[in-house]
Amino acid sequence: MNKTLNQKAWWLVAPVLVLVAFNAFIPLMTVVNYAFQETFGNNVFFWEGTTWFEQVLRSDRFHDALVRQLLYTGMILAIEVPLGIGVALTMPRKGPWVSVCLVLMALPLLIPWNVVGAMWNIFALPDIGLLGHTLNSMGIDYNFTRQPVAAWMTTVLMDVWHWTSLVVLLCYAGLSSIPDDYYQAAHIDGASRWAIFRYIQLPKMKRVLTIAILLRFMDSFMIYTEPFVLTGGGPGNTTTFLSIDLVKIALGQFDLGPAAAMSLIYFLVVLLICWVFYTLMMRNEEQ
Amino acid sequence: MTHPRKWLIPTLYILFLMLPIYGLLAMSFKTTGEILGGFSFFPQQFTLANYKVIFTDPTWYNGYINSIIYVVINTVISVSVALPAAYAFSRYRFLGDKHLFFWLLTNRMAPPAVFALPFFQLYSAIGLFDTHIAVALAHCLFNIPLTVWILEGFMSGIPKELDETAYLDGYSFPRFFIRIFIPTIAAGIGVAMFFCFMYSWVELLLAKTLTSVDAKPIAATMTRTASSSGYELGLLAAAGSLTILPGAVVIYFVRNYIAKGFALGRV
Numbered sequence: 059m060n061k062t063l064n065q066k067a068w069w070l071v072a073p074v075l076v077l078v079a080f081n082a083f084i085p086l087m088t089v090v091n092y093a094f095q096e097t098f099g100n101n102v103f104f105w106e107g108t109t110w111f112e113q114v115l116r117s118d119r120f121h122d123a124l125v126r127q128l129l130y131t132g133m134i135l136a137i138e139v140p141l142g143i144g145v146a147l148t149m150p151r152k153g154p155w156v157s158v159c160l161v162l163m164a165l166p167l168l169i170p171w172n173v174v175g176a177m178w179n180i181f182a183l184p185d186i187g188l189l190g191h192t193l194n195s196m197g198i199d200y201n202f203t204r205q206p207v208a209a210w211m212t213t214v215l216m217d218v219w220h221w222t223s224l225v226v227l228l229c230y231a232g233l234s235s236i237p238d239d240y241y242q243a244a245h246i247d248g249a250s251r252w253a254i255f256r257y258i259q260l261p262k263m264k265r266v267l268t269i270a271i272l273l274r275f276m277d278s279f280m281i282y283t284e285p286f287v288l289t290g291g292g293p294g295n296t297t298t299f300l301s302i303d304l305v306k307i308a309l310g311q312f313d314l315g316p317a318a319a320m321s322l323i324y325f326l327v328v329l330l331i332c333w334v335f336y337t338l339m340m341r342n343e344e345q
Numbered sequence: 346m347t348h349p350r351k352w353l354i355p356t357l358y359i360l361f362l363m364l365p366i367y368g369l370l371a372m373s374f375k376t377t378g379e380i381l382g383g384f385s386f387f388p389q390q391f392t393l394a395n396y397k398v399i400f401t402d403p404t405w406y407n408g409y410i411n412s413i414i415y416v417v418i419n420t421v422i423s424v425s426v427a428l429p430a431a432y433a434f435s436r437y438r439f440l441g442d443k444h445l446f447f448w449l450l451t452n453r454m455a456p457p458a459v460f461a462l463p464f465f466q467l468y469s470a471i472g473l474f475d476t477h478i479a480v481a482l483a484h485c486l487f488n489i490p491l492t493v494w495i496l497e498g499f500m501s502g503i504p505k506e507l508d509e510t511a512y513l514d515g516y517s518f519p520r521f522f523i524r525i526f527i528p529t530i531a532a533g534i535g536v537a538m539f540f541c542f543m544y545s546w547v548e549l550l551l552a553k554t555l556t557s558v559d560a561k562p563i564a565a566t567m568t569r570t571a572s573s574s575g576y577e578l579g580l581l582a583a584a585g586s587l588t589i590l591p592g593a594v595v596i597y598f599v600r601n602y603i604a605k606g607f608a609l610g611r612v
Contacts, residue, residue: 061435061436061437061438062436062437062438063437063438063439064436064437064438064439065439065440066439067433067436067437067439067442068433068439068440070429070430070432070433071429071430071433071434071445073426073429073430074426074427074430074449074489074493075445077422077426077482077485077489078449078452078485078486078489078490080482081452081464081482081483081485081486082452082455082486084463084467085460085463085464085467086463088462088463088466088467089459089460089463141358144354145354145355145358148351148352148353148354148355149355150352150355157600157601159355159359160596160600160603161593161596161597161600162359162362162363163358163359163362164596164603165362165366165589165592165593165596166362167543167547167592168543168546168547168589168591168592168593168595168596169547169588169589169592170546170547170548170549170563170564170588171547171548171549171564172549172564172567172568173564173567173585173588173589176369176567176581176585177365177366177368177369177585178365180368180369180372180578180581180582181364181365181368181369185383185384186380186381186383186384187368187384188364188365188367188368188371188384188386189364189365189368191384219361219362219365222358223362226358227603276453276454279456280454280456280457280458282456282457282458282550283549283550287568300456300458301456301457301458302458304456304458304459305458305461305550308458308461308462309461309462314462317462321456321458321459324456324459325454325455325456325459328454328455328456329451329454332451332454336447
């Protein structure tokens with residue numbers, strides 16, 4: 059759409075700007091304050107420069123949490139995106155079952171995150187949970203509170219359960235915008251199932267898939283509540299992702315300086331990856 | 346082209362989605378003794394005692410009321426300020442518009458864990474700690490950018506001729522916006538409200554940090570109960586099951602627009 063130049067449009071944006079800036083700038087400045095200074099309370103600050111940043115960037119603890127986070131985000135994207143596409147392709151296009159499918163699939167998205175954690179905790183309890191009991195009675199030794207591998211698998215499975223529907227709904231929206239004529243034309247040309255997917259369905263899903271991957275990347279990189287309630291970051295530190303580690307340092311140990319420095323690094327990592335992704339997406343669209 | 350067993354994949358997927366929910370529901374109807382006694386697929390001694398506790402104990406049911414209050418306030422604020430902004434982004438070019446739009450989105454990328462402590466200090470300093478409005482305002486951080494994004498998508502799909510015709514007919518901007526434009530994008534507004542509701546309802550970290558007693562959300566009540574009074578799994582399961590209900594009701598209302606909404610109006 060060709061837009062007209064109108065500087066007065068700023069007035070329409072102003073309320074949003076004020077509200078978001080209030081919530082974004084002031085807290086961000088607080089974080090910056092703590093990141094560069096040492097405080098012993100009473101609003102007395104001492105300049106520390108980049109000490110905290112160096113400390114965080116050199117610490118093994120931060121490296122481990124970052125690696126865990128990247129691995130986790132990579133794993134869930136690798137599972138959720140293909141699964142989401144698969145389910146979206148096989149969903150009914152018309153008829154009463156569409157609504158049933160959509161409502162049931164969207165249900166996990168609307169459950170408070172700590173309830174998701176609690177639900178999976180109950181579901182996976184080795185002796186009395188549906189999943190844990192079934193696995194153990196099948197002869198598989200499973201205990202997510204003690205075995206790191208089991209804890210990882212459960213955390214990943216929980217996220218797949220929680221968020222794959224987002225990918226499904228987005229892909230479904232892309233697919234339902236394809237006119238029937240396209241399929242008829244493909245049918246007449248004798249196109250294979252794969253050719254239809256590759257040359258008709260995938261291009262139509264490209265845009266929504268990008269949104270899906272972007273949203274899933276951001277949200278999984280910030281994940282806190284669900285794994286915290288499910289495993290508490292354990293056993294040991296095996297499921298301590300970046301946010302869990304950050305809250306442990308900030309609120310558990312009250313090391314505000316390192317916590318603030320870590321916050322800024324963390325935020326910058328998310329921004330950087332999203333920016334690269336956003337730029338690539340825009341370049342792709344221009345071509 | 347259509348495979349006869351095509352329905353198998355969605356069916357299995359939905360079954361997978363329903364299993365943990367069933368586990369939670371089943372547990373909410375069991376007595377504590379039965380839960381700890383071992384696994385059973387169906388409740389053996391069916392009881393409503395857990396639900397009775399929640400509906401009679403104010404510390405429990407107030408949690409639901411608090412959550413719903415701040416979610417509604419947040420939805421109203423987010424949508425009403427995002428409407429004019431989204432209109433500006435979809436119709437006009439102005440100085441710094443693209444940068445502003447990306448900056449708004451960056452707030453959607455801010456990890457809540459980063460903001461938890463500064464938010465606590467900010468809202469304590471202005472005397473809003475432990476009020477519904479504090480949580481509602483804090484959730485604006487990620488809900489307003491998302492709402493602007495969704496509404497902008499829906500508005501861009503409406504031809505500009507609509508605006509121009511209305512102005513030619515002598516409509517002023519506010520009158521055009523309220524009388525003509527808002528009804529035209531009603532579906533988009535519904536979807537945006539759904540998303541505000543959803544993200545505000547499911548968020549816990551900020552809501553918990555900004556409240557203590559008077560505005561404590563149900564999710565926080567649950568975590569505190571889980572840690573303080575032993576391990577009352579049945580009660581926890583009942584409270585959890587009840588948090589699914591509002592979401593289910595809201596989805597039902599927007600079911601026809603939900604797919605388009607998740608694509609942020611951009612299909």
